Amino acid sequence: MGDKRLTLQSEDFNAWYNELVYRADLADLSPVRGSMVIRPYGYALWENIQAALDGMFKASGHENLYFPMLIPVSYFEREKEHVEGFSPELAVVTHAGGKELEEPLAIRPTSETIVGEMYSKWIQSYRDLPLLYNQWCNVMRWELRTRPFLRTTEFLWQEGHTAHAGAEEALEESLRMVNIYADFAREHAAMPVVVGEKTEGERFAGALRTFTIEAMMRDTKALQSGTSHYMGENFARAFDITFSDEENELRYVHTTSWGVSTRMIGAVIMAHGDDQGLILPPRLAPVQVVVVPIYRGDQPQLARHVLSEAEELAGELAAAGVRVRVDRREGPSPGWKFNDWEQKGVPLRIELGPRDLEAGQVVVAKRLSAEKESLDRRAAAASIPARLEGFQKELYARAESFRDEHTFLADDYESFRCHVGQGWAYVVHCGKPQCEQAIQQDTKATPRCIPFDGPPAEGTCVRCGEPSAYPRRVVFARAY
Numbered sequence: 001m002g003d004k005r006l007t008l009q010s011e012d013f014n015a016w017y018n019e020l021v022y023r024a025d026l027a028d029l030s031p032v033r034g035s036m037v038i039r040p041y042g043y044a045l046w047e048n049i050q051a052a053l054d055g056m057f058k059a060s061g062h063e064n065l066y067f068p069m070l071i072p073v074s075y076f077e078r079e080k081e082h083v084e085g086f087s088p089e090l091a092v093v094t095h096a097g098g099k100e101l102e103e104p105l106a107i108r109p110t111s112e113t114i115v116g117e118m119y120s121k122w123i124q125s126y127r128d129l130p131l132l133y134n135q136w137c138n139v140m141r142w143e144l145r146t147r148p149f150l151r152t153t154e155f156l157w158q159e160g161h162t163a164h165a166g167a168e169e170a171l172e173e174s175l176r177m178v179n180i181y182a183d184f185a186r187e188h189a190a191m192p193v194v195v196g197e198k199t200e201g202e203r204f205a206g207a208l209r210t211f212t213i214e215a216m217m218r219d220t221k222a223l224q225s226g227t228s229h230y231m232g233e234n235f236a237r238a239f240d241i242t243f244s245d246e247e248n249e250l251r252y253v254h255t256t257s258w259g260v261s262t263r264m265i266g267a268v269i270m271a272h273g274d275d276q277g278l279i280l281p282p283r284l285a286p287v288q289v290v291v292v293p294i295y296r297g298d299q300p301q302l303a304r305h306v307l308s309e310a311e312e313l314a315g316e317l318a319a320a321g322v323r324v325r326v327d328r329r330e331g332p333s334p335g336w337k338f339n340d341w342e343q344k345g346v347p348l349r350i351e352l353g354p355r356d357l358e359a360g361q362v363v364v365a366k367r368l369s370a371e372k373e374s375l376d377r378r379a380a381a382a383s384i385p386a387r388l389e390g391f392q393k394e395l396y397a398r399a400e401s402f403r404d405e406h407t408f409l410a411d412d413y414e415s416f417r418c419h420v421g422q423g424w425a426y427v428v429h430c431g432k433p434q435c436e437q438a439i440q441q442d443t444k445a446t447p448r449c450i451p452f453d454g455p456p457a458e459g460t461c462v463r464c465g466e467p468s469a470y471p472r473r474v475v476f477a478r479a480y
């Protein structure tokens with residue numbers, strides 16, 4: 001942590017984000033342009049995201065497996081829209097072992113193609129279905145403009161790939177997964193996401209339908225935080241994934257895919273952070289409670305006593321299931337340590353000094369407010385899990401009221417233009433790609449989704465006056 005203060009959100013939100021990622025020890029620049037090194041604090045955050053999602057995937061019947069990272073380039077040419085969507089971003093290996101390869105190999109940007117190839121071997125009969133598989137891996141997309149966690153050439157994610165006997169069942173699966181993402185975002189990341197379907201222009205390359213969770217950041221922009229796709233028979237036809245049904249008829253399977261990436265870390269940073277730094281939801285925070293012992297360097301005996309009390313308290317907290325750290329660093333002052341942990345977004349800080357110990361108490365400070373509270377030392381550890389749960393709820397409520405204060409219904413184009421400069425706007429839309437593009441050129445706003453629970457679309461398109469393409473309003477926003 002340098003002496004220079006963090007740029008304020010109101011001064012320059014992008015600068016605030018970029019500085020914070022490095023200052024909070026989440027990531028560092030890599031020598032290769034566009035990629036990043038995820039440092040232990042950032043990786044621990046990812047591990048907590050992974051653990052929660054992985055548990056939800058397994059509870060809903062999915063198994064993990066692993067596909068190789070190199071895919072023959074020719075595979076991408078089998079699905080027309082897929083190749084158009086991904087070709088510009090492919091990184092390709094042409095040489096290996098000192099020789100030019102006979103067939104160039106793509107570093108996976110996503111795995112539908114190789115999954116399709118393997119599923120065509122694994123699936124023969126309706127008895128083999130459904131296949132409900134997921135993999136945790138890295139992927140590479142050669143992006144021109146990159147930002148840590150939000151858009152990097154290499155990133156970590158999970159990609160689920162399922163195959164089903166019929167359309168209805170596959171569609172149900174893709175909806176189940178976007179709802180699992182929404183539950184994760186709400187319950188673990190404390191983000192009140194909007195769940196809905198993408199319009200045609202925003203669909204995944206090769207999908208018939210794409211579902212999404214969209215989160216509002218503190219600058220009111222939207223961040224797509226997880227997507228789930230229903231592919232219909234597109235990939236089954238491209239990779240010849242067939243099965244014989246109960247009547248012994250040969251049919252194509254219906255497939256889905258769904259993914260959440262390290263982008264989720266960017267979402268958590270921008271959905272909750274403030275001018276002091278990160279604010280992490282307790283369920284994902286690598287450190288939920290930091291204990292800062294307070295003593296003076298010229299009183300070694302007292303210092304040892306305070307430190308041993310701090311360790312004892314940390315032991316009690318760990319036994320209560322709390323992720324806790326004691327800040328034993330010798331050099332920095334308590335005030336510097338407070339700032340450092342505030343910047344790292346640790347939900348609760350416990351201060352422990354000689355006077356507190358004498359009075360049989362500790363002081364608890366909450367990252368969400370300036371107030372401090374004294375707790376009875378003996379009862380402190382037992383009360384912390386409930387305080388963390390309370391913090392989690394408070395953080396969600398804060399994000400929800402922020403979102404609601406910046407969400408508008410717009411019925412005419414002038415008020416629409418004004419609202420998408422200040423937040424999200426629900427409008428009636430004609431669904432025409434040219435109309436979406438005209439809106440984007442004029443306002444930088446794009447259709448984020450057609451929210452499942454949004455208001456019904458009564459009236460005509462907010463920009464061109466054509467009839468509505470959808471039964472519900474579309475939410476438009478500027479987005480990352």
Ligand SMILES: [Zn+2]
Binds near residue numbers: 430463465
């Ligand atoms: Zn229109």
